[in-house]
Structure formats: C-alpha cells, structure tokens
Amino acid sequence: MTYTIKDVAKEANVSIATVSRVINDKDKVKKETREKILRAIEKLNFMPDQAARTMIHKKTKTIGMIVPQLSNEYWGTMAEIVQSVLLEKGYTLIIGTSNSEQGSEFLALNTFLERRVDGLIIGAIYKSDAENYLGVFKDQGIPLISLYPLIPNIPTVCGDNLRSSMDAVEHLIQLGHTKIAYIGSASTGLERELGYRNALMLNNIAVDEKIIVSGRNNFVHYFSEYGYECARQLISEENDFSAIFCSNDLIAIGTIKAFEEHGIDVPKDKAVVGFDDISMARLYRPALTTVKQPLEEIVDAALELLLEQIDNPDKSFTQKKITLPMKLIVRESCGSQKKT
Amino acid sequence: MTYTIKDVAKEANVSIATVSRVINDKDKVKKETREKILRAIEKLNFMPDQAARTMIHKKTKTIGMIVPQLSNEYWGTMAEIVQSVLLEKGYTLIIGTSNSEQGSEFLALNTFLERRVDGLIIGAIYKSDAENYLGVFKDQGIPLISLYPLIPNIPTVCGDNLRSSMDAVEHLIQLGHTKIAYIGSASTGLERELGYRNALMLNNIAVDEKIIVSGRNNFVHYFSEYGYECARQLISEENDFSAIFCSNDLIAIGTIKAFEEHGIDVPKDKAVVGFDDISMARLYRPALTTVKQPLEEIVDAALELLLEQIDNPDKSFTQKKITLPMKLIVRESCGSQKKT
DNA sequence: CTGAAAGCGCTAACAG
DNA sequence: CTGTTAGCGCTTTCAG
Numbered sequence: 001m002t003y004t005i006k007d008v009a010k011e012a013n014v015s016i017a018t019v020s021r022v023i024n025d026k027d028k029v030k031k032e033t034r035e036k037i038l039r040a041i042e043k044l045n046f047m048p049d050q051a052a053r054t055m056i057h058k059k060t061k062t063i064g065m066i067v068p069q070l071s072n073e074y075w076g077t078m079a080e081i082v083q084s085v086l087l088e089k090g091y092t093l094i095i096g097t098s099n100s101e102q103g104s105e106f107l108a109l110n111t112f113l114e115r116r117v118d119g120l121i122i123g124a125i126y127k128s129d130a131e132n133y134l135g136v137f138k139d140q141g142i143p144l145i146s147l148y149p150l151i152p153n154i155p156t157v158c159g160d161n162l163r164s165s166m167d168a169v170e171h172l173i174q175l176g177h178t179k180i181a182y183i184g185s186a187s188t189g190l191e192r193e194l195g196y197r198n199a200l201m202l203n204n205i206a207v208d209e210k211i212i213v214s215g216r217n218n219f220v221h222y223f224s225e226y227g228y229e230c231a232r233q234l235i236s237e238e239n240d241f242s243a244i245f246c247s248n249d250l251i252a253i254g255t256i257k258a259f260e261e262h263g264i265d266v267p268k269d270k271a272v273v274g275f276d277d278i279s280m281a282r283l284y285r286p287a288l289t290t291v292k293q294p295l296e297e298i299v300d301a302a303l304e305l306l307l308e309q310i311d312n313p314d315k316s317f318t319q320k321k322i323t324l325p326m327k328l329i330v331r332e333s334c335g336s337q338k339k340t
Numbered sequence: 341m342t343y344t345i346k347d348v349a350k351e352a353n354v355s356i357a358t359v360s361r362v363i364n365d366k367d368k369v370k371k372e373t374r375e376k377i378l379r380a381i382e383k384l385n386f387m388p389d390q391a392a393r394t395m396i397h398k399k400t401k402t403i404g405m406i407v408p409q410l411s412n413e414y415w416g417t418m419a420e421i422v423q424s425v426l427l428e429k430g431y432t433l434i435i436g437t438s439n440s441e442q443g444s445e446f447l448a449l450n451t452f453l454e455r456r457v458d459g460l461i462i463g464a465i466y467k468s469d470a471e472n473y474l475g476v477f478k479d480q481g482i483p484l485i486s487l488y489p490l491i492p493n494i495p496t497v498c499g500d501n502l503r504s505s506m507d508a509v510e511h512l513i514q515l516g517h518t519k520i521a522y523i524g525s526a527s528t529g530l531e532r533e534l535g536y537r538n539a540l541m542l543n544n545i546a547v548d549e550k551i552i553v554s555g556r557n558n559f560v561h562y563f564s565e566y567g568y569e570c571a572r573q574l575i576s577e578e579n580d581f582s583a584i585f586c587s588n589d590l591i592a593i594g595t596i597k598a599f600e601e602h603g604i605d606v607p608k609d610k611a612v613v614g615f616d617d618i619s620m621a622r623l624y625r626p627a628l629t630t631v632k633q634p635l636e637e638i639v640d641a642a643l644e645l646l647l648e649q650i651d652n653p654d655k656s657f658t659q660k661k662i663t664l665p666m667k668l669i670v671r672e673s674c675g676s677q678k679k680t
Numbered sequence: 681c682t683g684a685a686a687g688c689g690c691t692a693a694c695a696g
Numbered sequence: 697c698t699g700t701t702a703g704c705g706c707t708t709t710c711a712g
Binding site: 354355356357358361367368369370373392394395396397398 | 697698699700701703704705706
C-alpha cells in the first residue's frame with residue numbers, strides 16, 4: 001500500500017496543508033505538530049508523489065539525454081557521470097539511445113516531450129535530425145545543451161577537439177612520421193579531422209586524401225567494426241603510411257585488430273593514436289596513446305549551464321560555447337623511438 | 341509555449357472531453373470533429389502531459405533499473421537493451437547506478453519510490469542492501485525482477501551460470517589443463533565459481549584453494565583493475581597453473597594485461613577464458629574465449645515477467661525463476677592445441 | 681501557527 | 697456522438 005498526504009494528515013490529526021508545510025520545510029509549524037507529523041510520515045513510510053508536485057510547479061525535475069548507444073564505453077561513461085551529478089541536484093535522468101541510426105531517436109525525443117523534461121542534453125545527434133526535432137524543444141522553451149560541437153544555436157560544452165587533434169598528430173610528427181593516415185567518425189570526428197589536417201599543413205606535410213577515411217554521415221562509425229573495416233581497406237589499397245590517427249579509441253582498437261590480422265605490428269610497423277581515453281585504452285595491447293577528455297569537467301560545466309537556463313527562462317544562452325582543454329596521454333601504441 | 345488539452349479544445353471548438361477521446365482513441369467521435377481536433381493538435385504541437393495522466397491511472401509507465409555502473413560495457417549493453425525494449429512498450433526507464441559502492445544506491449532507490457515506478461529491475465545489488473531496501477518496494481506492491489541469481493524471493497531471469505561455467509572449465513580440461521586458476525567477482529561470480537569447482541570435481545581434479553581468488557563482497561570486482569591485481573598476486577605468489585577461468589571478460593582482460601607485463605604470453609604460456617562476451621572480447625588481443633550471454637532473451641523474458649506482474653498485482657510470482665542457456669565461444673585466448 | 685479551498689492537466693463516469 | 701463535472705495528490709493563497 002502506498003499512502004498519500006491525506007493519510008498522513010489523518011494519522012497525525014492535522015490538515016493536509018500542514019503536512020505539506022513540514023515536508024517542504026516551509027512556513028512556521030509548531031514543534032510538536034511537526035514531530036507528530038514526522039512520526040506519521042515515518043510510520044506510513046510516506047513519500048510525496050512527484051507527479052502531483054509536477055502538476056503544480058510545472059517542473060518535472062527530469063532531464064532527457066540523447067546518446068548514440070549505451071553499450072559504447074564512451075557514452076556509457078558520459079551517461080553515468082551525468083546521471084550521478086543530476087541525482088545529487090535532485091534531478092532524474094531519462095536516457096534515449098539513437099542506436100546509431102538516423103531518425104531513430106524520434107521515439108525517445110517524443111517521450112521527452114510527453115514527460116515534459118525540464119531540459120535536454122544532446123550527447124550526439126545527426127545534424128539533419130537536430131534540425132528536424134530540436135526546434136520543437138526550443139518552441140516549448142525547453143533548454144538544450146550540447147556535449148559536442150557543430151550543432152548551431154545551441155549552447156555547447158566540449159573538449160577542444162581541434163587543438164588536441166593537432167597535439168596528437170604533432171606527436172606523431174615529432175616521432176618522425178610524415179605519412180599519417182586518418183580514420184574519422186561523425187560529429188566530433190569532423191573537428192578532429194580538421195585538427196589533423198591543420199597539423200599536417202603547419203608542418204608542411206602534404207595532405208594525402210587517399211589515406212583519409214572520414215565517416216561523416218553515419219554514427220555506426222562509433223563502433224570498432226568501423227575502424228576495423230577502414231583499416232582493412234587502407235591496407236588492401238596498399239597505401240603508404242607509417243602512422244594513423246583515429247578519431248576515437250574504439251576505432252583505434254578496431255584498426256589495431258585489423259593490422260594484427262595482416263601481420264602488421266603496432267607500434268613496430270605502424271603507430272596508432274586514438275582519442276577519448278576510455279578505460280580500454282589503457283588495458284588494450286598495446287596500450288593506446290590517446291587524448292583524455294575531461295569528462296567530469298565537461299559534464300559539470302554543461303549541467304551548470306543547463307540548470308542556469310532552466311532557472312532563467314528568459315535569458316538567452318544560445319551563443320554560449322565552452323571549450324575545455326584535453327590532454328595527450330602517451331602510452332605504447334606509437335612506440336617511443338623516432339622513426340627513421 | 342506548451343499547450344494543454346484546454347487550448348486544443350478551444351482551438352477546435354469542442355469540449356476537452358472530446359479532445360481526450362480522440363487522443364486516446366476511445367468512444368466514437370464524428371469523423372469531422374476528429375479531424376478538426378487532429379488539426380488543432382497538429383497546429384499547437386500539443387502533447388498530453390504524462391504527469392496528469394499518471395495522477396488518474398496511478399501508473400507512471402516508468403520502470404527503474406539499478407546497475408553497478410554504466411561505464412562497464414556489460415551493464416551499459418544491458419541497460420541499452422532494456423531501455424529500447426521498454427520504449428517500444430511505452431515505458432520510460434530511469435537508471436540508478438550504485439557505482440560499485442555498498443549503500444550508494446540508496447538515493448537512486450529513493451527516487452524510484454518518489455517517482456512511483458511501476459516496476460524495478462535489479463541488475464545487481466548487494467545482498468545486504470537488497471535486504472535493507474527492497475522490502476519497501478514489496479510493501480508498496482511494486483513488482484521486482486532480478487537479472488542475476490541469489491536474491492531470494494524475487495522472480496529472476498538469468499543465464500545458466502553454473503552450467504556454462506562448467507562448460508568453460510571443461511573446455512580447458514579437454515585442452516589438457518589440470519592446474520586451472522579462478523578469479524571471481526561478486527554476484528554472478530558466485531555461481532560461476534560453483535561451476536568451476538564442480539567441473540574440477542567431476543573430472544577428478546583436486547581443488548587448489550591457493551589459485552582461487554573469489555571476490556565475493558565487492559562490486560569493484562567488476563573492473564578490469566581487479567583482474568589485473570588478482571593476476572599479479574597469483575603470479576607473485578609463484579603459483580602453479582597453466583590456465584585461468586575469469587568470471588567476466590573485463591577481469592580476463594585485466595589478467596592478460598598483467599600477464600603481459602610479466603612476460604607471460606596468452607595463450608602460449610597460459611590459457612585464459614572470460615565470461616559474458618562483451619564486444620571487447622572479440623576485439624581484444626588475443627580475442628577471448630568466453631561465454632556468450634543471451635542478453636536480448638534475458639531482457640525479453642525479464643520484462644515480460646515484470647509487466648505481467650504489473651498487470652496482475654495479486655498473483656504471486658516470487659518463486660518464478662527462469663534460467664536461459666548460454667554458449668561457449670571459442671576464440672584465441674586458450675589456444676587450440678592440447679597442452680602437454 | 682493552522683485549516684479550507686482552489687486548481688495544476690487530464691480521464692472517466694454520467695447526462696443529454 | 698458530445699459536453700459537464702468530479703477528482704487524482706499535492707501546493708498555495710487566503711482566512712482565521
């Protein structure tokens with residue numbers, strides 16, 4: 001049996017208004033009355049119904065988040081951090097997965113609308129999908145925050161992909177590599193590709209389009225399988241490269257796996273660098289040289305910005321972009337010796 | 341601006357009751373009226389408020405799920421499957437993470453209660469925590485379902501851990517191994533340890549407690565780090581074993597990583613088998629021989645059982661246990677040759 | 681300090 | 697076929 005405020009009121013011999021006062025710590029309530037009510041609450045194991053509160057406050061204390069998948073360690077970690085920070089702040093998180101398919105987040109987004117989420121966190125979303133759906137949220141005055149670049153007119157918090165990619169590629173260059181391939185993914189991949197190209201240019205290395213595979217349009221590109229396939233393709237075309245920059249760790253792992261099958265050793269034969277520093281980066285063999293994203297900081301900043309928007313519905317935040325620095329972590333997958 | 345049923349009624353020049361009828365497809369409504377209303381809904385981008393519905397139906401269409409972490413690929417995958425199956429069935433999932441710490445799911449469980457979840461899925465929980473908290477859910481008539489064994493008096497659906505562990509260990513035995521170590525984790529780990537011991541016994545191999553590390557009490561044991569530490573310990577104690585059965589893939593990966601640092605090659609020097617078949621099992625080097633859990637089937641069965649409980653509040657399901665078969669996947673980490 | 685009552689958005693009788 | 701109305705559990709005036 002689950003009890004209501006009425007039951008508590010009856011049990012304590014007071015009105016429901018007074019019960020409401022003590023559960024919300026509002027107004028003054030005589031000490032004895034308060035204690036009497038507290039006892040009743042305790043006895044009945046009473047807990048206020050969120051739905052009823054929502055009706056009055058027009059606030060659900062619920063936040064939606066859309067990610068490609070939860071089975072991907074990167075997104076799982078992100079969701080976990082978001083969830084626990086929100087929990088502390090009294091919010092509940094609902095997660096929607098797009099399963100890497102264009103248009104498939106529609107149902108989830110719809111749920112967010114029906115549930116009247118107070119805000120929406122965009123982990124990643126197709127650009128075209130964003131254009132199709134996100135307008136509705138804006139129209140309804142639901143604040144949005146994006147955790148990755150490239151969605152226009154939405155406040156954004158993310159790592160400095162451009163700068164870090166340059167760092168990663170320059171690390172390869174310093175190691176003596178000049179033929180550096182690239183395998184990219186959608187979303188953040190674009191900025192990372194830009195960083196890659198920029199580092200090459202700044203170091204007077206000609207960009208060779210034949211060794212660039214940039215998966216710009218499909219989120220399936222988050223999977224290791226994608227890295228695996230791309231690497232196989234790169235090998236089968238007998239391309240000339242001694243190092244490869246992958247736009248995330250899972251792709252890097254798929255790449256190394258493909259190399260292994262072709263008898264190519266990492267880092268002896270080819271250097272590989274990943275991105276994100278998921279826990280598997282450290283555990284993989286060889287351990288991945290990669291870029292560590294400051295996930296906690298990103299989430300903290302993003303949530304702060306989101307909640308600020310929720311509390312100030314009139315103020316405009318659309319132009320706000322926060323970019324956090326990331327850190328290159330050198331491990332085994334590039335070797336340490338200069339290439340000659 | 342977000343509109344209510346009243347706005348739609350006004351826009352379409354009908355009563356709110358009729359609007360309610362068309363959005364719920366109940367009763368007969370004249371075709372023209374229906375279309376007029378549909379147009380108004382379309383125009384205003386109206387969407388019924390779940391909270392209001394909840395108040396009437398006493399059903400939140402919300403399910404809670406408690407898992408140790410989302411950053412762990414196994415749990416992330418599980419949550420993803422649950423989420424998408426529930427979405428299709430019109431339910432919303434709220435996830436609570438215990439972050440592998442005893443007692444830390446308290447806040448999440450509390451949220452579930454406040455949110456009046458229609459049901460609770462237990463991915464994993466400390467036995468003592470279960471005893472402390474789950475009673476409240478039962479008292480309030482909230483159906484529970486467990487995805488792992490060992491919680492008494494709760495309907496459970498999970499893989500046949502005992503049988504599969506025996507298969508895994510017997511695979512090792514067939515390969516010629518007799519000195520087989522074990523590294524275990526909490527929860528499912530216990531059944532897997534039992535399977536390990538049973539296989540040994542049935543094959544007349546003496547159990548050597550020195551090469552058994554069973555982490556029974558802490559969920560930190562899900563991490564690869566745990567496998568890594570245990571393996572180091574096993575090595576440093578100069579124990580004699582040629583193969584090792586790990587109670588999950590992450591532990592197996594940590595173990596292999598530790599072996600590598602000590603110059604021990606897998607599978608040449610030692611055979612390793614994992615459990616769960618997370619995607620990294622296939623991608624790791626060497627690819628892991630492991631046991632594949634039928635996650636989709638487990639989730640399907642579990643959710644069916646949970647929803648059945650929700651629809652039949654009186655019927656008792658507490659004794660219902662469903663055990664699904666799992667499959668040994670032979671890959672590289674045990675080698676293929678018989679050990680001599 | 682406390683109680684009575686209105687009302688949040690919606691559904692479900694009950695009339696018509 | 698359609699409209700009126702009570703009421704879900706709670707918070708919030710407004711009185712007292």
